[in-house]
Amino acid sequence: MPTQLAPARRPAPPESDRLSTPRLYWLVAVGLVVLALAAGAAAVADLRQRSALLTDVSEVKAPISVDAQTLYRSLADADATAATAFLSTGGESSGLRIRYLDDLAQASAALTIALRDADDSETARLQVVAEQLPVYTGLVETARSNQRLGVPLGGAYLREASGLMQQTILPAAAGVFDSTHRRLVGEQEEADGFPWLTAFFGLLLAGGLLGAQVLLAGRSRRTFNLGLVAASGITALALLWSVVALGASAGRLETGRGSPAEQVSVLANAGRAALQARANESLTLVARGGGAAFETQFTAQMDELAGVDGRGGLLATALAQAGAGDRVFIEQARAEADEWRTLHQEVRAADNGGDWNTAVELATATGDKALPAVFARLDEALTSALTAGNEQVDRQAGDAEGALTGLTAGFVLLTAGLMAAVGLGFRPRIGEYR
Numbered sequence: 001m002p003t004q005l006a007p008a009r010r011p012a013p014p015e016s017d018r019l020s021t022p023r024l025y026w027l028v029a030v031g032l033v034v035l036a037l038a039a040g041a042a043a044v045a046d047l048r049q050r051s052a053l054l055t056d057v058s059e060v061k062a063p064i065s066v067d068a069q070t071l072y073r074s075l076a077d078a079d080a081t082a083a084t085a086f087l088s089t090g091g092e093s094s095g096l097r098i099r100y101l102d103d104l105a106q107a108s109a110a111l112t113i114a115l116r117d118a119d120d121s122e123t124a125r126l127q128v129v130a131e132q133l134p135v136y137t138g139l140v141e142t143a144r145s146n147q148r149l150g151v152p153l154g155g156a157y158l159r160e161a162s163g164l165m166q167q168t169i170l171p172a173a174a175g176v177f178d179s180t181h182r183r184l185v186g187e188q189e190e191a192d193g194f195p196w197l198t199a200f201f202g203l204l205l206a207g208g209l210l211g212a213q214v215l216l217a218g219r220s221r222r223t224f225n226l227g228l229v230a231a232s233g234i235t236a237l238a239l240l241w242s243v244v245a246l247g248a249s250a251g252r253l254e255t256g257r258g259s260p261a262e263q264v265s266v267l268a269n270a271g272r273a274a275l276q277a278r279a280n281e282s283l284t285l286v287a288r289g290g291g292a293a294f295e296t297q298f299t300a301q302m303d304e305l306a307g308v309d310g311r312g313g314l315l316a317t318a319l320a321q322a323g324a325g326d327r328v329f330i331e332q333a334r335a336e337a338d339e340w341r342t343l344h345q346e347v348r349a350a351d352n353g354g355d356w357n358t359a360v361e362l363a364t365a366t367g368d369k370a371l372p373a374v375f376a377r378l379d380e381a382l383t384s385a386l387t388a389g390n391e392q393v394d395r396q397a398g399d400a401e402g403a404l405t406g407l408t409a410g411f412v413l414l415t416a417g418l419m420a421a422v423g424l425g426f427r428p429r430i431g432e433y434r
Contacts, residue, residue: 036231044408047404057187065180068173073271076279079162082158087360111133114176226424235418241407264389270382274382302337310337323392329382
């Protein structure tokens with residue numbers, strides 16, 4: 001019977017090809033140090049970006065948004081003032097003339113500033129405003145000249161001027177405000193975003209430290225490694241500090257529906273609707289019986305402002321999300337809008353009844369209870385609420401940035417401490433094999 005040979009054994013790999021325990025410890029230690037550096041670098045980069053965004057919101061984007069508001073409001077108020085001044089009996093009011101010229105000066109200044117920081121789409125819209133505004137003012141001056149000479153064509157020139165303003169210039173200015181406001185909100189949301197990369201590296205580092213401690217416990221028969229315990233504590237401290245600081249920052253920076261930035265947009269649109277309604281109210285009378293289209297626009301804009309029943313529209317939206325700082329102004333604006341509607345009905349009753357002179361007197365009367373005073377209080381209340389909203393946007397950006405103070409320097413120190421703790425944890429264990 002032939003002898004059965006045992007299967008040949010594969011030669012053992014040379015010692016240099018096997019992963020020795022010291023070499024494994026070195027690889028794990030280096031891996032943890034690299035993870036610590038990656039986590040620290042990701043955290044510092046994220047914090048620097050957030051701080052830069054918040055600074056940009058408070059120092060650049062918010063002022064640009066306010067400037068766009070100023071541009072739109074000045075243009076709309078100039079149009080409403082020009083129409084009201086045209087109706088003034090006994091000659092043009094010097095006060096209205098000064099207000100009209102001030103509006104144009106503010107609009108020109110805002111236009112110059114806006115062009116410096118505009119993107120391509122905003123620049124195109126601002127060029128429309130810059131090109132058409134001189135045409136508008138020329139038509140208004142022609143209307144004034146004809147009115148002083150008693151030429152009936154003055155009203156036609158004024159209506160043409162207002163049509164240019166409401167159909168071309170104001171939509172372009174509104175587009176600039178919408179664009180700058182979107183950029184402001186976009187940066188707020190980005191600054192309020194979740195730090196995904198930092199969280200990924202932080203959790204990966206925590207898992208790596210846990211795995212390293214299990215490895216050392218299994219090979220060295222020591223339950224705890226003081227260096228890795230310290231590194232784990234530093235990691236936990238960094239994560240906890242991040243959660244607290246970023247949570248505080250996010251809590252101070254409101255975004256989305258009901259936020260101050262959203263409130264600013266609502267109030268700016270409310271002011272726009274009020275000013276355009278005032279201009280159309282005057283143009284209805286300027287048309288002397290041919291202003292049905294202007295009256296239709298007035299009604300639509302008042303419905304947009306306060307709703308059909310006076311309890312809806314933009315004012316209701318603003319009131320629903322108002323804070324303590326602007327609620328009183330919005331409530332005042334709603335009350336003045338109700339009174340304005342009542343007085344407007346009296347003006348329309350006189351004009352529709354054939355008494356144009358009485359209608360004009362009601363529309364241009366003086367006194368605290370007269371229509372111009374009521375509108376002035378409405379406009380002032382909306383302006384005050386808008387100012388409060390803009391201040392809150394700026395204040396929240398500063399508060400959110402303040403919550404991150406010291407976090408960048410802290411992360412640098414914690415990262416250095418973590419790497420040192422990893423080295424102190426592995427060095428004695430590696431030294432045991434020498």
